[in-house]
Amino acid sequence: MHARSLYRQFGPTVGLWMMLAGSSIAGMAHAAPPMPFEDRYQHVGVATCAGSNCHGSQRPFDDSPVLQNEYFLWQRDDAHSNAYKLLLTADGKRIAANLGIEDAAAAPECLTCHTDYVPANLRGRRYSMAEGVGCEACHGGAQEWLGPHVSGNTHAQNLAQGLYPLEDPVARARLCLHCHMGTKDKPIDHRIMGAGHPPLEFELDTFTNIQPAHFRVDADYKQRKPAYAPGAKVWAIGQLVAAETFLDGLLGERFSDRGMFPELVFFDCNACHHAMRAPRWSAGTGGPLGPGEPRLADAYLVMTGIVLETLLPPVAARWNAALGELHRASMQSVAKTREAAKTLRDIATQALPQIAQLSLSKAQALDLIDRVAAAGLQGKAGDYTTAKQIYYASDALFYYLRQEHGVPATALQAPIDELFAAVDASQSYNPDALRAALRKLRAGAQSLR
Ligand code: HEC
Ligand code: HEC
Ligand code: HEC
Ligand code: HEC
Incomplete structure (x- = not known):
């Protein structure tokens, strides 16, 4: 049975897909975890990650396995922090007007790709749509792993608590493509293109590299994240x-x-x-x-x-x-x-x-x-x-x-x-x-x- 349907059946309490993904049997290694947008966990909001001792430092930390300036990089250099704002630009408004949409920034058919679009009951206290494609749109809702991920959790434990396995290229591709190609969950059609939306294109390795990297692939990274691939x-x-x-x-x-x-x-x-x-x-x-x-x-x-x-x-x-x-x-x-x-x-x-x-x-x-x-x-x-x-x-x-x-x-x-x-x-x-x-x-x- 497909692991995602197992997940749907039993809910998030057991990291069932993890048990499958953890095995190295060919064909099972890529049982699909749920996407961040089909999460059961609350999305706590970019502001929660942005503390200067967390991911909001201006400079990378020397003595930490991760850079800790991820928020700074995302905010300053990463197009994803601008994704919601695009809906408010002249282009965004024109596309919407051509489609008879009054306000693109309130239209699910645009928000689905231009924000971390999760159902209202999963939006935590500091969640804000204006942040565009925030940390949890890619990394998964942090409700369960927020505390533990800085107090001794292993990577596998984080994954079992809802962190999305972005280091695994199969899982990463599946996520990016929802927004960068369009799918039944995040549809885009010729009508929207006809209204002036740019055509979508994607290549995983290039797009991973041109998204300003907020991670460093070193020996420590490869050890923590064995699914890494060159x-x-x-x-x-x-x-x-x-x-x-x-x-x-x-x-x-x-x-x-x-x-x-x-x-x-x-x-x-x-x-x-x-x-x-x-x-x-x-x-x-x-x-x-x-x-x-x-x-x-x-x-x-x-x-x-x-x-x-x-x-x-x-x-x-x-x-x-x-x-x-x-x-x-x-x-x-x-x-x-x-x-x-x-x-x-x-x-x-x-x-x-x-x-x-x-x-x-x-x-x-x-x-x-x-x-x-x-x-x-x-x-x-x-x-x-x-x-x-x-x-x-x-x-x-x-x-x-x-x-x-x-x-x-x-x-x-x-x-x-x-x-x-x-x-x-x-x-x-x-x-x-x-x-x-x-x-x-x-x-x-x-x-x-
Ligand atoms: C399937 C996901 C998806 C949907 C749905 C979607 N967009 Fe986009 N949109 C994107 C992506 C991805 C880009 C960036 C394209 C690129 O630069 O390669 C983008 C770019 C844009 C841009 C920038 C245009 C430019 O030329 O730079 C605007 C404006 C925009 N979208 C508005 C909208 C509006 C308005 C809607 C709703 C009617 C919408 N989008 C629906 C994914 C989507
Ligand atoms: C468009 C998707 C996307 C967004 C948005 C995003 N990330 Fe990431 N992030 C990635 C990818 C891809 C990687 C590399 C794969 C991995 O190690 O998980 C990564 C890696 C990381 C790592 C791991 C580094 C390591 O050495 O293990 C941290 C920490 C991180 N991101 C924090 C953040 C924070 C904080 C934000 C929001 C300010 C954010 N990310 C927003 C895609 C994203
Ligand atoms: C929730 C939807 C969403 C997800 C998930 C997503 N993106 Fe994006 N991405 C966008 C939108 C919308 C834009 C356009 C933002 C802008 O131009 O300001 C964009 C822009 C980009 C750009 C800049 C493109 C350019 O022409 O400059 C890169 C690179 C990129 N994404 C890579 C990725 C990668 C890699 C992943 C998967 C790890 C990913 N994205 C996941 C919605 C998404
Ligand atoms: C089978 C033929 C066909 C294909 C393939 C096609 N279109 Fe169209 N397109 C049309 C027709 C017919 C119209 C409506 C007549 C018109 O406005 O010229 C149109 C209109 C448009 C318009 C508005 C008019 C204009 O020229 O500015 C845009 C933009 C557009 N299409 C973009 C795209 C994009 C992007 C793709 C690929 C994802 C695409 N089309 C694929 C036939 C096609």
């Missing part, structure tokens, strides 16, 4: 979990059979929205769809295929065949699309725990770079979103090679900078520059073997 693995896991989350969307109510169009948020935005004049990067080629046929947004699915080709070859052929089938089915019916999505979802579910157990060799990381670059050069990836994922992947893998395998910092930096320049802004996205950079990247990766 970057390339975080990237691979992030792709599989994103693929799962996307497929769950296709399998759920949001992708419904209604009127002339299914929910368009599941499609590649650039299939429909692009300037008619500029020649674009192999739009409509690669895969079974022809020119002019709107394609599902397959960036995470293509990347997952590459992960599987490199790390679980026996599974990859099935995945890629099923992906082709998904594209064909999307031109037939919602029912056929769901059938194909189910096949992919099942493969991902089986593959994820296996990927999560691997450690990546230098040769595998170089293979991944080569395949990612080749996918771009062969035009498998016909859209801006995938181009962006190609950049994220190359950067994550290169960083991993430097950190874990002693590859010199200068080795691939130049082509990666060129990739970044090519994908930096969707308006000026330059497919030719991207291809030129990918050729250099491949040659560079080849020379590191």
Whole structure:
């Protein structure tokens, strides 16, 4: 039985999922803990964490396992502390007005991603929605662990009391994606995009690193948090979990059979929205769809295929065949699309725990770079979103090679900078520059073997 349904049945008194997660049996290691927003614990509010002897110091402590300036960093540098305020800006108001919403800052359909949105009975005395995406939106309600986490609790004990296991890349990806892709619990649709909301994108390793880090991965950290994984693995896991989350969307109510169009948020935005004049990067080629046929947004699915080709070859052929089938089915019916999505979802579910157990060799990381670059050069990836994922992947893998395998910092930096320049802004996205950079990247990766 799935651990989350166990949790729902028995409540929070026993850290049941912990007992499962604690075992190292493959496939059980990632039994899902409840998300912070589906907590049973009160969220005590950022103010409770912000004391200068707690997490609100201006400078990192020297003699503490954690930095203790987390609040300071979050408040000053982290976009999450600004998430609620976005709803009060001119852009926020315009999006709301276009949707006929009177006040975005009071609308659950916006608050769900722009604040630590928990039911009223779980908002503690110092909880404030104005804090945006606060500590407990990611770390879980602190009602039970607040006291004990500074008076001798082990990490495992904190987890059993409701701390969310963010160090585990599978659990982390599942949480971030609720807000950074949208799910049935935190829905976003083409209607909201049409009203002016920016399209969402995500890559776990990059987004973990560009969120100003308020944690330090050292020997002590790795010992306290054995689920920690290095970057390339975080990237691979992030792709599989994103693929799962996307497929769950296709399998759920949001992708419904209604009127002339299914929910368009599941499609590649650039299939429909692009300037008619500029020649674009192999739009409509690669895969079974022809020119002019709107394609599902397959960036995470293509990347997952590459992960599987490199790390679980026996599974990859099935995945890629099923992906082709998904594209064909999307031109037939919602029912056929769901059938194909189910096949992919099942493969991902089986593959994820296996990927999560691997450690990546230098040769595998170089293979991944080569395949990612080749996918771009062969035009498998016909859209801006995938181009962006190609950049994220190359950067994550290169960083991993430097950190874990002693590859010199200068080795691939130049082509990666060129990739970044090519994908930096969707308006000026330059497919030719991207291809030129990918050729250099491949040659560079080849020379590191
Ligand atoms: C599924 C989660 C989700 C929902 C629902 C959602 N947002 Fe957002 N919103 C985001 C994320 C994530 C970003 C940041 C995107 C980025 O920078 O990559 C964002 C960015 C924004 C921005 C900044 C725009 C810009 O160009 O910088 C505004 C304004 C905004 N949202 C308003 C709203 C309003 C109004 C609603 C309700 C109608 C809403 N959001 C619903 C997740 C969501
Ligand atoms: C958007 C999600 C997010 C928010 C918001 C957030 N954190 Fe974190 N935090 C993380 C992630 C990811 C990690 C790294 C994984 C881990 O060790 O748990 C982390 C790690 C930590 C750690 C552990 C460091 C260690 O060495 O074990 C502390 C302490 C912490 N955060 C405190 C805070 C505080 C205090 C706030 C609010 C001011 C906050 N966080 C807000 C995501 C978040
Ligand atoms: C409750 C919803 C929520 C959760 C959970 C969440 N985020 Fe966010 N995140 C947002 C919103 C909303 C924004 C936009 C804030 C802004 O631009 O001011 C954002 C912005 C960001 C940004 C800045 C993006 C940019 O374009 O500068 C990063 C990086 C980020 N999130 C990473 C993460 C990571 C990593 C996780 C998981 C550990 C995570 N987020 C979890 C809602 C969320
Ligand atoms: C299958 C075609 C199709 C796809 C895919 C699609 N849209 Fe649209 N979009 C439309 C149509 C049709 C309209 C309404 C007509 C109009 O306003 O131009 C529209 C309107 C819009 C608008 C308002 C008009 C404008 O151009 O400013 C925005 C913004 C928008 N879409 C964003 C997106 C985003 C972001 C995505 C990807 C998540 C997306 N669309 C995917 C067809 C599509």
